[in-house]
Amino acid sequence: MSPAEAKNQIQAISAELKQHNYNYYVLAMPTISDFDFDKKLEELNKLEKEFPEFLDPDSPTQKVGGEVTKEFVTVRHRWPMLSLGNTYNEQELVEFDQRIRKAIGDSFEYVCELKFDGLSMSLTYENGKLVRAVTRGDGTQGDEVTTNVRTIHSIPKKLTSGEYPDLFEIRGEVFMHLKAFERLNKERTDNGEMTYANPRNFASGTMKLQDSAEVARRPLDCFLYGLYTEKTLFKTHWESLEAVKSWGFHVDNHSRLCNDINGVLEFISHWDKERFNLSYDIDGIVIKVNNYSQQQELGFTSKSPRWAISYKFKAERVETELLQVTYQVGRTGAVTPVANLKPVLLAGTTVKRATLHNADEITERLKLHEHDTVFVEKGGEIIPKIISVNLDKRKPDAKPIAYITHCPACETPLLRTEGEAAWYCPNDEGCPPQIVGKMQHFIGRKAMNIDGLGDETIETLHSRGFINHISDIYDLHAHAAELKQMGRFGEKSISNMLDGIEKSKQMPFEKVLFGLGIRYVGETVARKLAFHFKTIDKLMAATEEELTAADEIGGRIAQSIAEYFSNEKHKQEIEKLKAAGLQFVAVEKEVTLASEKLAGQSFIISGVFEKFSRDELKDIIEQNGGKILSSISAKLNYLVAGDNMGPAKLEKAQKLNIPIISDQELLDLIS
Template sequence: MSPAEAKTRIASLSSELKQHNYNYYVLAMPTIADFDFDKKLEELNALEKEFPEFLDPDSPTQKVGGDITKEFETVRHRWPMLSLGNTYNEQELLDFDQRIRKAIGDNFEYVCELKFDGLSMSLTYENGSLVRAVTRGDGIQGDDVTTNVRTINTVPKRLKHSGYPDQFEIRGEVFMHLKAFERLNNERLENGELQYANPRNFASGTIKMQDSAEVARRPLDCFMYFLYTEKLLFKTHWESLQAVKSWGFHTNENSRLCGTIEDVFKFITYWDKNRFGLSYDIDGIVIKVNSYAQQQELGFTAKSPRWAIAYKYKAEQVQTELLAVTYQVGRTGAVTPVANLKPVQLAGTTVKRATLHNADEIEKRLKLHEHDWVFVEKGGEIIPKIISVNLDKRDPSAKPIRYIAHCPVCGTALIRKEGEAASYCPNEEGCQPQIVGKMQHFISRKAMNIDGLGDETIETLYQNKFISHISDIYGLNAHSEELKKMGRFGEKSINNMLEGIEKSKTMPFEKVLFGLGIRYVGETVARKLAAHFKNIDNLAAASFDELITAEEIGERIALSILEYFSDEGHKAEIQKLKDYGLQFITVEKEVNLASEKLSGMSFIISGVFEKYSRDELKDIIEQNGGKILSSISAKLNYLVAGDNMGPAKLEKAQKLNIPIISDAELFKMIEII
């Protein structure tokens, strides 16, 4: 391939993959199979390596993360990140307009922008390249989160075209699209993890994670909306917005230039009605005086600019009748109460149900009674939530609602573990939603990704007694003739399904482990466990102390794993899957030895390191002939300790008189030995 052809192909693949990322993360409507996406990404990566002169820092191949941040450095803002004055009513906005007119006269314009419900961010660029990303913090100084922000697709690492100053800052908002939030939150629910209340909290929690590789796997976006430069480049804020867009920044297309306060009110009214059709949350409108010269003339108060104000929308709230409380059973056995409501219009949709979370929500916070009239709010929440009860409309004879004691499906007595809010049905082998849910999870895209086999098909196969365990899926090829007689499946669909099942046997161990559906073992945890323990037998035999030596494995996850493998039924199921040929061993990558300076020595790495991730340190040890062990024992030669190492690991190492060294001492060993 000639350089010209490579350049064209790289640009085409980059554009196509970015669109697929948008379809998947933002629209939640993927138009390409994961396998095909990965193949295109591999092709792009290979071309960029062969023709590095065409590598774009914004290429889809560059959004990988991987650095571990021990702690976030505090950085002082060159220009303070001030907050805006807020108002919730039109009169205060009219007062703001009158103050502007008294100070600078009537000849001015406003720029109206959507007020995003996200995390404020300041980016610094030097010679067209991103050098620093800092959170708002207290407005004077914030946290340096550059490594994490570099993983956001819409944040340019290198600017396009020309015309930008050698050094400048640009402010914006990091946020998460609603469908991406809903999908990720549902995954947390399925894995028995605590859900985030709204996209802002999810985005904020993500941007402060220590592992940038995990940040890269979470789809964040960023709108930029204000430019700071040493020398004034533009006369107006509106001009600067058009300029930064041409440099490659993601700006919001819904900003408007308004000539009068009446135009501002029209803009506010329009988005009050239409904001729920956006793919992201907004909680108001920001109004700014357009001219920079007039902004300077108006100046600042101690806390906010006098030339800008935020009009905040009130979270829409409606009152409706509680018809009944029903209960849903998830694949992990968690029983979630749901409020069934008299249908009512809220935030552009008809609301019939609202989440109630758990027993404490029903009995302690809301103190719900039968047929209460309740106030329901959407606001920043995706799922409508009951805010409070209208006690004035409560029937004096109404009985309190009590959380159920038995599973609504199978009748088994529910259990609630100490320290947990949720109640569970322990009858995982006889409770239909758990049985079906586990199989649906196993075939899902994030797990075994079985083509030709969907949730509805799993439900149908279960109802017709073809499958009742995960392993039964791999025995379906023996029932192909019986499946044809059902009438539900055509020969082609059956063949596609059986081909997809056969193909899934090549999925790596980490995918199989995630697919097993062990409580609290999500996709990331499964990957860490597979890398640490190498195979299912090591994991099944691991003690509590051995489990918590693995990266990101805490007490709750360790206890869940121990409980899972103590069940003989689970062991039997794994054996059947082994017999069918599934992968229960991590395929070791080939290690190219740089030296044999650590030959015959064994290591465990624990804690967080400033310059390297644990995986990078493991690679360095193995490349110099050393061996990584899975648990602390008398056979261990060295414990490489970083910050925040678990006290149990430290105590055990000291008890066994195992030398504890830093990463610096490890590098010294490699240099000197």
């Protein structure tokens, strides 16, 4: 290879890897497997060694990876958060062991730890109190996400026991358990929202939210595994793990102390099979030299320690036949393609189906043909995924699979909104899966929570012609005699069901609004809308511009709400629900004035606050005679600004010369 060719190739691979780093660390949406990324990194490293004149200090081989997002305050790490060298085979581990022995002799131990597939986090404690949480970022500096991390129950906010130093840093991995991931992803599907590919992406995406109240509703966990102090407190890493565990930190109990490389290889072999029985994802094993003095002797490269290495498990991959592609219609009308496969054993379970996500996956990325032989992988994803097609086994006369153009349930032509990947059926009033799905969503625990009425009962009542709309549920008491004759329902079950329906009429406005099943209006959005507009009539009359003025309501949500209420049938449905006695007015909390020091003053609260939630600040303002406005205008007296407030609000306030104050300055106004 000529120097000119090498230069071009180095630049091309560097640009590609930087994009993959951005997708992984910043967007939390990787488009390449870890294995393929590491192979490309190896290729680049080899070229740079062969042609050192083209080595760029900014090369992916010289950096940990990732960039700092602009939404959070950037904090420089006291100790750099280095990445580990990766290997995928045992021979390279043996070579790693030989290098260690050559440098420090034969008298040393290894600590083996599970490599959690999550988001690296650094926590700083002062006098036993959590004062700062920072993401890895680019290894030198990261995003401060303290407010979000405080919502994780397994992370202590204040230590209650142990002889810990006045100042220390502890590092770990924030992750999401598999069951929680499945449940939350299902909720997103039900709400017509984009799902996450795996728990790591969900955990990472959650940490980047600016509403800590929403973070708190997502069950995250954290294992801690690395202690950093100005003065070394312990002789070995194993001793430090035992100590931080006694201080109250959540430390994984599966770690093992090994005397030699054979013990390490046994540990790896054990977890290569047992990892599928864990409640969370791991993607490998981390191996560290135990003694801190020996770690110092071994030292570091520019991006990783020489005394540690990461063994990555290869994602389980098998080959099988694609039998057919079928399509599922969700309650919001989104049509999801599913690959039906010839049953095959993968990662300890028999796989018959795999996700295909959307039309582009079928026609563009995979270019699937009928009865293709496909490679199926189950790595970080819960649901198996088709990785690629074995073109050598494709039949010569195989026809390409075309994505359907009409709804598989009702034959209505499918639509696709610009900028979205999914196709959906617009016939929400006549498409059976949507009708049933909407009613099942309406009765659910997080919506109307109707006792005595379950998903199967909804299906039965719909198939027998009793209910076709949500409002029909409130007419069921008129059909009690007919229900008794069906045989499926006993008198007691009918009585319980009707009692549950009657009690549901007392559910608050935000629950009713969430229960309507408007596309993109999840539980949190429904609460925000009810709080802002107070009544269904004001919400229905709101323009898209007025909708986006509400807290955290974006353009896509506003458009969906406006479209929903422009449909005459939806308006008629709401009138029927009103007549049935459901709550369509937000209940105002009675405010007891503590003082009138803020009387005649108006406020807007924006951003995230360490000591208060925004609702608590709102209560403080109203209890002292102040008024909360919904949008910034010349009439506004004060903008109470926290961390990570939207730049548009800040810019508008500055243009209008509106005083911008902190939560403490607000308290000073009162005192």
